[in-house]
Amino acid sequence: MSYVAPTKDILFCIKELAQIDEVAKIPAFAEAGFDTAQAVVEECAKFNEGVVAPLNWEGDKNPSFWKDGQVTTTPGFKDAFKQFAEGGWQGLQHPVEFGGQGLPKAIGAAAIEMLNSANTSFALCPLLTDGAIEALLTAGTPEQQQMYIPKMIDGTWTGTMNLTEPQAGSDLALVRTRAEPQPDGTYKIFGTKIFITFGEHDMAENIVHLVLARVAGAPEGVKGISLFIVPKFLVNADGSLGARNDVHCVSIEHKLGIKASPTCVLQYGDHGGAIGYLVGQENRGLEYMFIMMNAARYAVGVQGISVAERAYQKAVQYAKDRVQSRPVDGSMPGSAAIIHHPDVKRMLMTMRAYTEACRAMAFVAGAAYDASHHHPDEATRKQNQAFYEFLVPLVKGYSTEMSLDVASLGVQVHGGMGFIEETGAAQYLRDAKILTIYEGTTAIQANDLVGRKTIRDGGMVAKAICAQIAKTEGELAARSSVACRAVAKRLTAGRKALEDVIEFIVANTKTNPNAAFAGSVPYLMLAGNVVAGWQMGRALMIAEDRLAAGEDAEFMKTKIVTVRFYADHILSRAAGMRDAIVEGAESVTALSAEQF
Amino acid sequence: MSYVAPTKDILFCIKELAQIDEVAKIPAFAEAGFDTAQAVVEECAKFNEGVVAPLNWEGDKNPSFWKDGQVTTTPGFKDAFKQFAEGGWQGLQHPVEFGGQGLPKAIGAAAIEMLNSANTSFALCPLLTDGAIEALLTAGTPEQQQMYIPKMIDGTWTGTMNLTEPQAGSDLALVRTRAEPQPDGTYKIFGTKIFITFGEHDMAENIVHLVLARVAGAPEGVKGISLFIVPKFLVNADGSLGARNDVHCVSIEHKLGIKASPTCVLQYGDHGGAIGYLVGQENRGLEYMFIMMNAARYAVGVQGISVAERAYQKAVQYAKDRVQSRPVDGSMPGSAAIIHHPDVKRMLMTMRAYTEACRAMAFVAGAAYDASHHHPDEATRKQNQAFYEFLVPLVKGYSTEMSLDVASLGVQVHGGMGFIEETGAAQYLRDAKILTIYEGTTAIQANDLVGRKTIRDGGMVAKAICAQIAKTEGELAARSSVACRAVAKRLTAGRKALEDVIEFIVANTKTNPNAAFAGSVPYLMLAGNVVAGWQMGRALMIAEDRLAAGEDAEFMKTKIVTVRFYADHILSRAAGMRDAIVEGAESVTALSAEQF
Structure with a gap:
């Protein structure tokens, strides 16, 4: 099979990190507890693995084409879309009154991820349709809603x-x-x-x-x-x-x-x-338009996770199959599958840790969205709204930038074969490059993060998130495991770096905007790194607890290693990123346009 | 013009960093002083700008094709190759007795860079021919040399x-x-x-x-x-x-x-x-084969610089032309060319600093090659040989990995237009991806760096280079300018990080090879970062001196800013890279193959 949905990790994110059973306490989502999530995720996995994923490489070879004003899509797309519509997948997150299923985003995100892993090109049609539905739900008249939304939800x-x-x-x-x-x-x-x-x-x-x-x-x-x-x-x-x-x-x-x-x-x-x-x-x-763009930006962030996941799966498969050279530790007498070579493992772990960390962040953001829209308590709604809005540029910007790195590593794992189009690894790199551009480039996300999400409230929400991270650090540090203490150390360093940068951004945006915006994208990347790392820190403690309780030991053990890898290899970049922003602004804008 | 050779920076590298007039003191290169370098570089620039560069995009659109065992190259290639041969470009670095010009690598590198910027696909034919010539010069019989080398040098x-x-x-x-x-x-x-x-x-x-x-x-x-x-x-x-x-x-x-x-x-x-x-x-x-591979690896490293330079030029051009949004500092009343936006400058400066730093490193390596082969003093030859051999994996690995980042940023600067193939920015990203793979992947370069270049002599050469870097730090710190002191600080931090890693690699390669090789590519990237940064530090002092002497003020001023940017934004990553290697090895190899 070309794609196997990572249902275990998705369900871990939904259950443990996004805490779906808390979401299900919101009256609007009373039916949407873990059992529902599991049923939806499993059904969705089956559909995408079986129907949509096999068309991915076909779409690259036989792109949609234009003739005399008509566009003919890749063979198989039309039928797959029919099945997508009939399965009710377009309406997953949309209101029941218009034919949707009214499920929370904490579950809907899973469907977006799987559809996009299966076939990013195909998934774009539903993604844009979601945006159009959102806009009409927000601003359309009841007549407009009645006229257009049900037909979009049923895929007509x-x-x-x-x-x-x-x-x-x-x-x-x-x-x-x-x-x-x-x-x-x-x-x-x-x-x-x-x-x-x-x-x-x-x-x-x-x-x-x-x-x-x-x-x-x-x-x-x-x-x-x-x-x-x-x-x-x-x-x-x-x-x-x-x-x-x-x-x-x-x-x-x-x-x-x-x-x-x-x-x-x-x-x-x-x-x-x-x-x-x-x-x-x-x-x-x-x-x-911003309403539909915000929905779309979140979804594009998830696309980053999707492409990364699929690139990762392909690279793992190749690394297990391809035999080349002896292991450096002498553990095998002859040539071994390249997955036994430390640098191949380093690449695969980087891909895996990035993907899981961004997934964790996205699902947690999804749950915040659900609470922000439907929680009965207004203060809780507002708090979640602020948290979600802070996270949207991180989900969009950080997850898509990481998907580029992951897809590029995916090609690299394949060596020379990665450069041959028929291998298929290069498609993910080519596909990923649009993700940092459309629905607002990474720089536009960073402007949003600086302007609307950080400056407007004097950094209040940003600092509140840092305080929550500090709380997680404390919990990690209080545990006895080597992993928890190592991760606590990196998370603390990361959070402190982030606090410095928030301070810098708040202090400079008005008085020295060039300095603040010189660091806007690095700020986004740092914030994404630390917030995703924070979720990995939470995941670590949960995994330790579940492991101790004898629950799915194999999964929990790999999660613990993956979190540790993320902390040591990705979170560890935080201090350098801080320095570049706080001490390096001057050289960014020192040259005039003519000097380039 | 689609490509303008960066002759000023190339000649700066040849004259000031590679110190061509020192190379010309070697009897074999008596004719190859700065005047020769300048004449060759200018002639070569003209040829590549006018003849080879215009075929680059054409080659992407109309690739070479195969039919019945024959390969027909892109229209225009055959004629351009004829001109290349007639101009004597294939023989630039090869012995005069076989029809070459016997020029040093410190000049030859410039020709390789320009040819590859102009057209990486085209340049591969001469690049491989160079390798074949090298192999026959080393191991062929006089008859074989006489039979094959002159015809390869003259392009027949x-x-x-x-x-x-x-x-x-x-x-x-x-x-x-x-x-x-x-x-x-x-x-x-x-x-x-x-x-x-x-x-x-x-x-x-x-x-x-x-x-x-x-x-x-x-x-x-x-x-x-x-x-x-x-x-x-x-x-x-x-x-x-x-x-x-x-x-x-x-x-x-x-x-x-x-x-x-x-x-x-x-x-x-x-x-x-x-x-x-x-x-x-x-x-x-x-x-x-290793002899020709070493020559080819160096050349592939230069290809990285070439692709990066061309991607940079294209991005600058677009950023100057494309008008979009008001500057954040209010310096213009309406929409401005996007080069005025801090994040666009940050991307362009990243591209520029990376490219110039890798160029500096490559030309310095070239001069060491020249001395290692032709210096009359044996001790000097040996010392330069060791230095050159240490640098080859860095030139190959670091310059090509950076070219991927640079080409990806080049697409990003173009926004949505970057994703459209006709724009041409995406071609550089697609072309660059092979550079980290062929002639030995980055991991293979890193194995070479760890095994042959670091462990074999117990880290002696590596540490000697660190001592030289420390000397440059001292010179920088002794100067009064803000830039020199800022760069000294970063270079010191970088060098110390590198020393820690060398220690770690030397200590672990035999006893815990998985740990050492888990950090092999990060070690290469750190060493490349610091050694290239060291050359930028040298360039800074020279630029300050030349500026004080009233020499080409515009160039020297931009060099000073570019060095500062490199130090603050790229060298500043060193400490994090060190931590990942020295403290993060365990999680790299903790999962078994089956756990992926």
């Missing part, structure tokens, strides 16, 4: 997010697509959108485009952007499909990776104007 | 290295290709070789394959491997071409990068046996 239609234009990438203030109000309350949309994922395809009957555009006379900049629904086919009052709307896919991109996912140039209004329907109020489009 | 023929077989990659003990002695003193060669770079192509009249094979009855393992010349066309006594030899290209690989470079599967002896000529003595093939 899919959704897209239309932000980027040639001149407007990270900077949405530069959006030029225009919306002209019509007497009937609709708008006519004119403009060009690029990088639209699954902007055109053959897997669904209709595509619900959510489009950022400017109404004539709107203020300049981001405060003059509105959000519109522009369906590929207009929808009649009875829900049946009407006329083809004036939005057309004029080309798709030739990309480094995720080749099966069509990345479309969409042309709006070349034949008189595309009919669009305002979502919410005029000029508040960016605000709504 | 090219050369290859045939090591790898499906079951024998890093582990050459597993080579199975066999050589059967014939009554006339020749051998018949039978077997399959894979991953043979430019093993078949249309740019030259003949191809001189150097092939590792086992003579019947030879000892098992690496001590039973011999080296053979197997020309594609047999060569008559008068130098004219005779019959087609029984070596055939049965396919070429479909690769992640360097697509224009044909990577061949060569079948020997399917039609009665390929005629081969023994080089040197039977069973000493690996020894000879």
Whole structure:
């Protein structure tokens, strides 16, 4: 099998770290305890291993292609999407009233991870549809919700997010697509959108485009952007499909990776104007878009974990099969499988520790999201909201950057064979490279972390998280095992480094913004490293306890080693990262543009 | 222009760091002072910028292709190779008696760098030919040398290295290709070789394959491997071409990068046996091959610098052109070119500092090679030999690993456009990935560093280098500038970390080899980081002096900033790397193969 879902580690994260049985105490999730999680995870694993994963390499070889405005997806995608829809997977986290299953994100994250491990390109269609559903749930009228959401949940239609234009990438203030109000309350949309994922395809009957555009006379900049629904086919009052709307896919991109996912140039209004329907109020489009972007950013972070997991599995398999050279410790007389060589183990452990640490962080963030939306106590909601929002840029930025390292190591484990496309290891590296870019580059995540998540409250949430980490350090240090004490030491050093950096960011962002932003991405990477390491520290204590209780000894033992590896090899970078940020800002911006 | 050779920095390295005028005091290089270097570098820059660089992207789009045993290279390659040959570039470092120019490596490295920046795929043909020439210079008979070397130097023929077989990659003990002695003193060669770079192509009249094979009855393992010349066309006594030899290209690989470079599967002896000529003595093939591999490893390290330089140039250009968002310091009222954003500068400075530091290290190694071969004083030769040999795995391993990071950052600077193949940034990332693999993976370089270069002399050379670094620290610390003192601090921390690791490696390799080799690649990366940083420290003092003397102020100022950046952002990782090696070995190998 090309992919075996890591259900044990996923369920460990859901049960022990995200504490699903606590989530299930929230009335909205009363049905969603561990038993539900286990059933969903196992079913989902089966579907993705059997149906979606086998299409991954096929999609790389036979990407979606464009002809005369139509996009034909990779052979097998259409049928797999049908099965995905029929299985109810699109609606997992969406409200029951629209046909969804209303499960918590702490479980939904597992489904996102497995689908993306199985096939990142394929998974992008549901991922964007999720975003469109979120936006309509937040800002759509009841009629709009009723018209579009059930069909997206049941997979008859899919959704897209239309932000980027040639001149407007990270900077949405530069959006030029225009919306002209019509007497009937609709708008006519004119403009060009690029990088639209699954902007055109053959897997669904209709595509619900959510489009950022400017109404004539709107203020300049981001405060003059509105959000519109522009369906590929207009929808009649009875829900049946009407006329083809004036939005057309004029080309798709030739990309480094995720080749099966069509990345479309969409042309709006070349034949008189595309009919669009305002979502919410005029000029508040960016605000709504941020809702779907936040959901999407979290999901892209999970994609990082997904690609890393699959790259790891492939590398392990190769390392067990490939026989080459004698072990350095003389433990075998002849050539051994390369997994016996210390440096191969170092690479595999790096891949494994990174992946498990990011997974732990993501599931914990998922549980916070669930509490922030549905916990009966307002203070608890707010606290979880702040925690979740602080974690989103870390889940997105750190997990995707690590996925690049992991996928690159995956190729390296394969040696020369890794460079041959048919081996398949290189695809993960090519696919991973988009993850640090789309839904906001790592730098955009870091700006969010610095600006909205750290400066706005004077570092309060950031420091509160550090205090929680310190508590975990204390618990670790109080234990007698070598592993706990070693991890406590690294976690303390990491947390102190992070505190210094938070101090630095808070002190400098207004008075010396160049210095603060020179360290923004390193700050994100440090925070991601330490917060993920913190979750690994928690995992270590739980694993020790479960091991002592005789529960799944093999899994718990490997978890203990993996945590120790993470602490000694990844957390140990924290002090150097701190120095580069706190003492190294000057040289980052010292050269003028002309001096480059 | 798609590539502008960084002649200023190259000449700075040649003059100030490699001290070419000292090299020119060696009688063999009496003509090779700075003036010669400058003339060669400028001519070489012109050729590569104008002729070779424009074919780089073309080679990616239209790779070499195989049909019926023939390989047709990318349109334009054949003509460019003709010009390369006519310009005398193949012979730059080779002996005058065979038609070369006999220039030192301290100058030759510049030509390798520029050719590889211009077009890494194209450059591989000359790179392998260099290796074949080196092997024949070392171990060939005078007749063999006379028959093959002049034609390879003048570009009529090219050369290859045939090591790898499906079951024998890093582990050459597993080579199975066999050589059967014939009554006339020749051998018949039978077997399959894979991953043979430019093993078949249309740019030259003949191809001189150097092939590792086992003579019947030879000892098992690496001590039973011999080296053979197997020309594609047999060569008559008068130098004219005779019959087609029984070596055939049965396919070429479909690769992640360097697509224009044909990577061949060569079948020997399917039609009665390929005629081969023994080089040197039977069973000493690996020894000879190591000579060409060492030359090739150095060159591959330079390829890392080359790809990094070109990725950097492309990213700078894009960052200057692309307008997006306002600067965080409010220095411009509207959207600015993204080079004004601190994080973009951080990425560009990282790319620049890495590239310049690795270049500095490589050119200094080049000068040591020159002295080791040609200095009249034996003690000086030996000392330089030891220094050069210590540096080869660092130049190869560290420069190529850094090139991956640099090329990945290059894509990142481009944002979404970086992921579109036509932009060209992704090609450098794809190309770079082979550099950490071929001519010995980073792990193989690290084994060499640990085994041959550190353990064999009890760490003597390694410690002597640390003592030299300490001397530079003293000189830096004695200066009054902020930059010198900051760099001295980082260099001291780095050197101390390196000393700890050398101690650890020396202490553990025999008693606890798993622990030592768990840290082998991190040791290589730390040593590369510190040795390259040391050269940057030297560069800083020189730049300050030249600046004070009013020499090229603009260049010297940017060098000072770049050194400071390297120290604060890259050297600052040293302590964490030390901890991971010295304190983190246990968790690397704690899991058994079955536990993965």
